[in-house]
Amino acid sequence: xxxxxxxxxxxxxxxxxxxxxxxxxxxxxxxxxxxxxxxxxxxxxxxxxxxxxxxxxxxxxxxxxxxxxxxxxxxxxxxxxxxxxxxxxxxxxxxxxxxxxxxxxxxxxxxxxxxxxxxxxxxxxxxxxxxxxxxxxxxxxxxxxxxxxxxxxxxxxxxxxxxxxxxxxxxxxxxxxxxxxxxxxxxxxxxxxxxxxxxxxxxxxxxxxxxxxxxxxxxxxxxxxxxxxxxxxxxxxxxxxxxxxxxxxxxxxxxxxxxxxxxxxxxxxxxxxxxxxxxxxxxxxxxxxxxxxxxxxxxxxxxxxxxxxxxxxxxxxxxxxxx
Amino acid sequence: xxxxxxxxxxxxxxxxxxxxxxxxxxxxxxxxxxxxxxxxxxxxxxxxxxxxxxxxxxxxxxxxxxxxxxxxxxxxxxxxxxxxxxxxxxxxxxxxxxxxxxxxxxxxxxxxxxxxxxxxxxxxxxxxxxxxxxxxxxxxxxxxxxxxxxxxxxxxxxxxxxxxxxxxxxxxxxxxxxxxxxxxxxxxxxxxxxxxxxxxxxxxxxxxxxxxxxxxxxxxxxxxxxxxxxxxxxxxxxxxxxxxxxxxxxxxxxxxxxxxxxxxxxxxxxxxxxxxxxxxxxxxxxxxxxxxxxxxxxxxxxxxxxxxxxxxxxxxxxxxxxxxxxxxxxxxxxxxxxxxxxxxxxxxxxxxxxxxxxxxxxxxxxxxxxxxxxxxxxxxxxxxxxxxxxxxxxxxxxxxxxxxxxxxxxxxxxxxxx
Numbered sequence: 001x002x003x004x005x006x007x008x009x010x011x012x013x014x015x016x017x018x019x020x021x022x023x024x025x026x027x028x029x030x031x032x033x034x035x036x037x038x039x040x041x042x043x044x045x046x047x048x049x050x051x052x053x054x055x056x057x058x059x060x061x062x063x064x065x066x067x068x069x070x071x072x073x074x075x076x077x078x079x080x081x082x083x084x085x086x087x088x089x090x091x092x093x094x095x096x097x098x099x100x101x102x103x104x105x106x107x108x109x110x111x112x113x114x115x116x117x118x119x120x121x122x123x124x125x126x127x128x129x130x131x132x133x134x135x136x137x138x139x140x141x142x143x144x145x146x147x148x149x150x151x152x153x154x155x156x157x158x159x160x161x162x163x164x165x166x167x168x169x170x171x172x173x174x175x176x177x178x179x180x181x182x183x184x185x186x187x188x189x190x191x192x193x194x195x196x197x198x199x200x201x202x203x204x205x206x207x208x209x210x211x212x213x214x215x216x217x218x219x220x221x222x223x224x225x226x227x228x229x230x231x232x233x234x235x236x237x238x239x240x241x242x243x244x245x246x247x248x249x250x251x252x253x254x255x256x257x258x259x260x261x262x263x264x265x266x267x268x269x270x271x272x273x274x275x276x277x278x279x280x281x282x283x284x285x286x287x288x289x290x291x292x293x294x295x296x297x298x299x300x301x302x303x304x305x306x307x308x309x310x311x312x313x314x315x316x317x318x319x320x321x322x323x
Numbered sequence: 324x325x326x327x328x329x330x331x332x333x334x335x336x337x338x339x340x341x342x343x344x345x346x347x348x349x350x351x352x353x354x355x356x357x358x359x360x361x362x363x364x365x366x367x368x369x370x371x372x373x374x375x376x377x378x379x380x381x382x383x384x385x386x387x388x389x390x391x392x393x394x395x396x397x398x399x400x401x402x403x404x405x406x407x408x409x410x411x412x413x414x415x416x417x418x419x420x421x422x423x424x425x426x427x428x429x430x431x432x433x434x435x436x437x438x439x440x441x442x443x444x445x446x447x448x449x450x451x452x453x454x455x456x457x458x459x460x461x462x463x464x465x466x467x468x469x470x471x472x473x474x475x476x477x478x479x480x481x482x483x484x485x486x487x488x489x490x491x492x493x494x495x496x497x498x499x500x501x502x503x504x505x506x507x508x509x510x511x512x513x514x515x516x517x518x519x520x521x522x523x524x525x526x527x528x529x530x531x532x533x534x535x536x537x538x539x540x541x542x543x544x545x546x547x548x549x550x551x552x553x554x555x556x557x558x559x560x561x562x563x564x565x566x567x568x569x570x571x572x573x574x575x576x577x578x579x580x581x582x583x584x585x586x587x588x589x590x591x592x593x594x595x596x597x598x599x600x601x602x603x604x605x606x607x608x609x610x611x612x613x614x615x616x617x618x619x620x621x622x623x624x625x626x627x628x629x630x631x632x633x634x635x636x637x638x639x640x641x642x643x644x645x646x647x648x649x650x651x652x653x654x655x656x657x658x659x660x661x662x663x664x665x666x667x668x669x670x671x672x673x674x675x676x677x678x679x680x681x682x683x684x685x686x687x688x689x690x691x692x693x694x695x696x697x698x699x700x701x702x703x704x705x706x707x708x709x710x711x712x713x714x715x716x717x718x719x720x721x722x723x724x725x726x727x728x729x730x731x732x733x734x735x736x737x738x739x740x741x
Contacts, residue, residue: 253442253444253470280443281443281444281446281447282443282444282447283442283443283444284442284443284444284445284463284469284470285442285463285464285469323464
């Protein structure tokens with residue numbers, strides 16, 4: 001097994017699927033000659049040529065719309081949006097076309113489009129530092145994957161590229177450089193399977209994407225103080241697999257949800273509701289949520305960092321729940 | 324005029340109950356005093372009588388539905404009277420539960436104060452282990468009872484009180500619960516099994532815990548020479564018909580009733596800042612049933628002759644065993660007698676039935692060598708232990724009570740005269 005970056009794990013999935021299936025092609029802003037804003041597609045233009053790695057104008061509605069049309073026509077497009085913030089321009093295509101196509105045409109058309117887009121922050125200020133995964137996870141008809149590790153990124157993207165349904169594949173700008181073990185051969189991570197990334201008995205931390213790493217780091221520190229946190233990575237937000245979470249809460253009797261998004265009406269709200277319904281009798285404390293401070297993201301780096309949850313916040317929240 | 328039939332309080336702590344069975348149908352004629360329904364309480368099934376003669380016009384609460392004490396459960400009208408309810412458009416509306424007869428022990432209002440703050444998992448463990456959360460101190464945020472508190476309570480639970488390996492039955496529609504333990508429990512297969520508590524078991528658990536934790540008990544034991552009393556009993560029973568035969572228990576109850584007349588402190592209730600000395604002497608007689616213990620009450624025990632006492636007690640015990648108790652049978656007790664003599668028990672002490680002040684535990688009569696005068700003789704000796712609420716009376720008073728009781732039983736002819 002090789003140690004690979006999140007970026008290279010995604011590129012591996014793209015390359016493998018493009019080699020295997022000539023219907024797979026990539027389109028987006030700067031994905032071709034430049035190799036992608038976050039260098040995910042670097043080298044693929046040389047390898048697969050203009051036709052299969054296509055640069056597009058700065059027009060997200062067109063990118064997603066054209067990809068949906070291509071998918072309906074029998075191809076397997078990967079539309080890259082430079083950031084999820086720009087998906088707002090294409091939101092009508094995503095909400096009204098991609099997610100509903102199969103239903104609206106009575107199953108006559110599939111829509112096997114994969115929309116790859118990074119979320120998150122990094123001194124890009126208020127309009128360029130958002131997540132929106134909860135918006136997309138609220139849409140029936142759309143699969144929403146948000147992997148936290150290189151292993152899951154490759155396995156989930158391969159599942160996305162094989163899926164006949166539209167997939168919102170949300171990466172995190174701050175994870176591209178993160179490395180991890182990625183098997184050389186072909187493998188798949190299925191949608192709707194949450195993963196216990198660390199076992200523990202005292203508290204259940206439910207998280208995904210970059211906050212997985214923050215939570216794991218916090219859990220390691222907590223373990224030094226004798227508090228064993230179980231960390232569960234949701235991996236896909238729709239379909240949402242709550243089984244490992246419920247099983248874990250039955251064991252630990254406490255749950256903390258850690259997300260980078262704003263707390264109000266976010267993924268955490270959905271998770272809390274499901275815990276309350278399916279594990280109510282097992283709770284020993286109110287379910288807690290930790291997320292970003294609910295302000296537009298500041299551009300100033302110190303202020304930006306202040307707005308985001310960190311390891312110390314997770315540790316403090318867990319200790320307060322256990323006290 | 325139509326009369327409302329209200330759900331009576333059958334016991335001082337009863338707050339709600341369900342009609343187990345209606346003995347009359349709508350339209351049936353009923354006579355005052357005639358049983359019209361059986362009511363399930365935590366203690367037993369009790370017949371309730373019609374309070375007026377007439378026609379059962381309307382049954383407002385169907386069998387099985389639990390309602391608060393004081394709820395109008397039926398309407399009895401005068402013979403020939405048109406049902407007031409049948410012309411009312413609201414006749415089928417749910418019954419207003421506002422009690423027209425205010426019960427002394429209304430349930431606590433569900434305001435913040437009476438709500439025990441406990442986490443769901445703490446509640447779950449408490450339910451499974453049969454822990455009353457009111458007994459547990461909360462150490463969680465804002466005093467919430469959390470898992471560790473219930474677990475700590477369980478480890479502190481006195482070893483004499485084994486953790487019940489049974490769960491509390493949900494407040495389900497009342498049905499007679501199986502009374503004998505499942506055979507597999509007896510077989511000792513080493514398998515843990517949960518047995519739902521019958522309502523009577525739940526009531527005993529609650530009441531006895533309340534008694535032992537809130538009433539400071541002390542005990543005084545006397546040994547009583549019953550030789551003469553047994554001789555007298557034999558003579559009386561030789562003359563009596565079967566239903567008038569006197570038991571040892573009858574002698575003890577008669578002696579207790581007489582002694583209570585002199586020592587009124589033991590026929591009392593502790594009421595916070597005062598003592599309530601009861602006017603009547605109503606003696607509860609502990610009766611063992613298959614699924615628990617009931618203490619039906621023998622009213623005005625001090626005013627009955629030995630023969631009446633024997634006859635009434637027999638009838639009371641029979642009604643209890645047959646689950647045919649009357650409302651009266653369960654209420655108004657002022658003192659209790661618990662007798663395990665028939666099992667050969669040599670000595671025991673009983674738990675006071677609140678709000679009574681004392682209970683007398685009577686053991687078996689055993690032939691023993693006793694010093695009578697300057698000689699050793701074989702005498703029929705019986706141990707009796709009084710458990711007393713120390714808030715009501717002290718040891719010296721209890722000793723005098725027991726001394727008088729002993730004197731009565733050792734000179735039993737005094738039981739026959741006033």
